[in-house]
Amino acid sequence: MVQSVVVREYARLTTEKVDGTSIESTLDRAQISQSAFDWICKLNQKFSAAGASLAIVEGRTWLRLDKHVGVIETPCGTRIEILPKHHESGDVIHESRALLQRMIAASFDLPAREVGAADLQLFNAPLTEWVMGRFLAALERIVKTGIRFDYRRVEEEQRYLRGQLNTVRQMRQPPGKQHFFHIRHDIFDPDGAENRLLKLALEQVSKTTRDAANWKLAGELRSLMSEIGSSKDVDGDFKRWRNERLMSHYRPVKPWCELILNQQMPLSVAGNWHGLSLLFPMDKLFERYVAAWLRRSIPPTIRLRSPAASEYLTVHDGDKMFRLEPDLLLESTNDKWVLDTKWKKLDAADRGNKYGLSQGDFYQLYAYGKKYLAGQSSSELVLIYPATESFSKSLPVFDYGDGMKLWVLPFDLTGQVLIDSEETTLPIGFHAFEKKAA
Structure with a gap:
C-alpha cells in the first residue's frame, strides 16, 4: 500500500497513531509504517557515517528529522515529503512547495518557464513529480525539434565487405576464419552520450512517477526513443556531454537530467533502492539561493x-x-x-x-x-x-x-x-x- 506523508523540517515521525488537530500540527508530527521507520533509521546510520545527520532517533517508535528538505521514497512505497519550515499561516503546504521549487530552480540555475493554467496542478505537486514533469516537458521539446544523430565509428567482423578493410587484423586472421572480413565503417545513429543519459533518466521516471499525465508522456517518449540504449557510465557520459552550437536545444534538459540521475544534488539517497529520493540540506540550499540572487543584483x-x-x-x-x-x-x-x-x-x-x-x-x-x-x-x-x-x-x-x-x-x-x-x-x-x- 502506497503511503504519502507531508511534513516539514524538524518534524517527528512515529509508528504510533497521531491525532492531528490542525494542518500545522500534522506537518510537525506524522505516522509512518514500521518498515518505513526501520528503513529511515538504517539510512540515518549511513548519513551519520558520512558526517551528516538525517534524523535523531528518539526511542523505538519516534524519530525527529533534521535540517533537510525534499523527498524520501522507501522500498515499501512510503513517500515522505519534507518542506521548509518557513510559512506559519495561509496555505502552508502550497506556499512551502512553491518556495522550495523556486529555491531549487534558482540554486541550480534550472531553466525558467512560465507557469500557465495547465501547469498549476503540476506546480503544486510533490517535489519529485514536479522535477519529473519538468524533465519530461523539456525532453518532449527535444524530440519534437529533432534528436541529434551523429556518425559513430564501428569496427567489426563480418562475412561481407563494408566501408574500409582493416588490413592489419585481416592479415592475422587464422586459416579457419579467412572468409570473415575485419572492417571499419561509420554508422549514422542517435547513440550519443546525451541521448543515452536522457534515455536512462526517462526509464527511471517511467518506473517512479505516480502522476497519470507524467506516466502517459513518459510512455510515449520511450516508444519514440526505443532505438536508443541507456547509459552504462553516467559519470563518463556527463563528461562527454557537448555544449556546442548544434546541441543548443539540449541545454534546457541537462539540469533536469542531472537532478533525476542524482548528479547535481548537495545530498542524495543512494543504494539498492532505485526510487527517486531528493534531499537538500536547507542551509546549503539557502546559501546557493542567496548566491544566485547576488549574481543577478x-x-x-x-x-x-x-x-x-x-x-x-x-x-x-x-x-x-x-x-x-x-x-x-x-x-x-x-x-x-x-x-x-x-x-x-x-x-x-x-x-x-x-x-x-x-x-x-x-x-x-x-x-x-x-x-x-x-x-x-x-x-x-x-x-x-x-x-x-x-x-x-x-x-x-x-x-x-x-x-x-x-x-x-x-x-x-x-x-x-x-x-x-x-x-x-x-x-x-x-x-x-x-x-x-x-
Whole structure:
C-alpha cells in the first residue's frame, strides 16, 4: 500500500497513531509504517557515517528529522515529503512547495518557464513529480525539434565487405576464419552520450512517477526513443556531454537530467533502492539561493566568489592550517565584503537572548574579517538570515572595533530582496551605482 506523508523540517515521525488537530500540527508530527521507520533509521546510520545527520532517533517508535528538505521514497512505497519550515499561516503546504521549487530552480540555475493554467496542478505537486514533469516537458521539446544523430565509428567482423578493410587484423586472421572480413565503417545513429543519459533518466521516471499525465508522456517518449540504449557510465557520459552550437536545444534538459540521475544534488539517497529520493540540506540550499540572487543584483565590475577559500586561520611550521571559507565574498578593485548565510529563525524583540544569534558565528565572522578584509580602512561583514514576522528588518550594527562592523540582515524569500542592504556599502542594486558615483 502506497503511503504519502507531508511534513516539514524538524518534524517527528512515529509508528504510533497521531491525532492531528490542525494542518500545522500534522506537518510537525506524522505516522509512518514500521518498515518505513526501520528503513529511515538504517539510512540515518549511513548519513551519520558520512558526517551528516538525517534524523535523531528518539526511542523505538519516534524519530525527529533534521535540517533537510525534499523527498524520501522507501522500498515499501512510503513517500515522505519534507518542506521548509518557513510559512506559519495561509496555505502552508502550497506556499512551502512553491518556495522550495523556486529555491531549487534558482540554486541550480534550472531553466525558467512560465507557469500557465495547465501547469498549476503540476506546480503544486510533490517535489519529485514536479522535477519529473519538468524533465519530461523539456525532453518532449527535444524530440519534437529533432534528436541529434551523429556518425559513430564501428569496427567489426563480418562475412561481407563494408566501408574500409582493416588490413592489419585481416592479415592475422587464422586459416579457419579467412572468409570473415575485419572492417571499419561509420554508422549514422542517435547513440550519443546525451541521448543515452536522457534515455536512462526517462526509464527511471517511467518506473517512479505516480502522476497519470507524467506516466502517459513518459510512455510515449520511450516508444519514440526505443532505438536508443541507456547509459552504462553516467559519470563518463556527463563528461562527454557537448555544449556546442548544434546541441543548443539540449541545454534546457541537462539540469533536469542531472537532478533525476542524482548528479547535481548537495545530498542524495543512494543504494539498492532505485526510487527517486531528493534531499537538500536547507542551509546549503539557502546559501546557493542567496548566491544566485547576488549574481543577478551586483554590477558587472563586482566579482562573487562562493565559497571563498583563499585564506587560512594560522601558519604552523611553514604550513597553512585551518582554511577559512565564508559562504560569499564580493570583490571590487579596492574593496571586499564578506557575507555568510544562516538558515535559522531570529527574534528581533528578544534582546535578552541575543536575538537567537550564536556566539560561535560571531567568532567565525571576526576571523573572516581579520583575514579577508585586512588592510581596508573600513570593513563590513554581513550575516544573512531568512526574513520572518519576528525578523523583518536589520538589527543595529555590531561593532568589532578597528573599523570592522557586522550587519545582520533578513532576506525576504517571497519578495527576493535583501532587506535594508541600502544601509550598508554592499554593491547591490541601483544604490550601488549611486554610491560609486558619490
